Amino acid sequence: MAAEVEVIDGIREAVLRGEFAPKQRLVEAELCEQFDTSRFVVRAALRALEAEGIVERLRNKGARIREISLTEAIEITEVRRVVEGLVAARAAAQASEADVTRLTTIGRRMREAVATGELMQYSDLNAELHATLREVAQHETANRIIERLHGQMVRHQFALSRVPGRSAVSLVQHERIIAAVARGDVADAEAAMRDHISSVIDALNALGQQASPQASR
Amino acid sequence: MAAEVEVIDGIREAVLRGEFAPKQRLVEAELCEQFDTSRFVVRAALRALEAEGIVERLRNKGARIREISLTEAIEITEVRRVVEGLVAARAAAQASEADVTRLTTIGRRMREAVATGELMQYSDLNAELHATLREVAQHETANRIIERLHGQMVRHQFALSRVPGRSAVSLVQHERIIAAVARGDVADAEAAMRDHISSVIDALNALGQQASPQASR
DNA sequence: CGCGCAGGTATTGGCTACAATACTGTAGCC
């Protein structure tokens, strides 16, 4: 079971790094060799990843990386909008002074990253900000759901980060969230987070428009 | 795998019917006999149920029914509040005439059930209403999450249904949701659903107060 | 030349046996 967790994480990380393409078949034997473990462990790992919604398994046809359509990505983000809204609200309700300091520091570094055009840096800070908010909110149930949803979104998340001009737009949204949390404004923290993620949904929609104007998928 | 799904459902149903107590150990051998299957299948089922958050498994100590504390039940309901709010909003946005008819019918039957004091009937209609809204909303991602959360809540849900006077309170809330969806008022549908589930959270809190005034758990 | 059928191969599904680990009860010692 110790080995099992490692394999689960290994495959998950590989997927997150984009080493497996969507719809790619995950042959058990291959994974055995790749992670130097037994088929038993691999099968258990695939089961777990199926439950996480990262892979799908068809009867007698094995496991593949689950393809997340754009419409599904939007659905996922819609759910994230409300759940992260809850997290922001709770963070605002119970943030300590130290928490506020951490958040404002992240905000300042974000502004610097945008100013110097360091997109990767900004993307990391974005993840850090959301993670810190979740930590402050201490809402285990919400955290679990957000993490699970996030795991399914990586591919689209990556596409999003490459949309030019997004960082400048999202910066002010992030700063509004931080400000609301800092002054303990529960309602505005939630609203700010919702607005922020709404703009992510808009960006996803735009992505779909430009990629395939006629196809729904 | 066909057998496997059956066992998963079987155990889940048993838990939902309250046949297993929280913290009760689920010995693999026992389940093998009970469902007339092999340990292999049982183990797979336990894994799946672990992913659903219904059981927990400790290394070399086996599986137990996961104990959902009151605070966790409240967390779960908080998440449900925002996600079901999303569902209600979407239902309002895209409900057909037939959908509205179905919903108003459920609403009328709810009122009747309350009038005649048929609590079980009302409880069933409650489930039916929420299920119908999810169906109308057609939001797969949200539905999955709500169902998962619901599965973890059964025990507390049961306790809640026994609180005297709750049906009368929730009836008007349900009717407000139905009315908002019927006239396509997205914002009010979400608000109404949130208010409704907020009152559920209040009831849960009250339950905690009366049960153990000093203990946090 | 194309379509359908059949056999072979690859891959997964399920089972049994074995190993490792934790719990429990008992006996001996302090």
Next chain:
DNA sequence: GGCTACAGTATTGTAGCCAATACCTGCGCG
């Protein structure tokens, strides 16, 4: 009499094996 250590038992974790199923290839027939 109580505590500790040891041994036995119960239960889970792991591995390898056989069977079932789907896919692919080749052959035959129309």
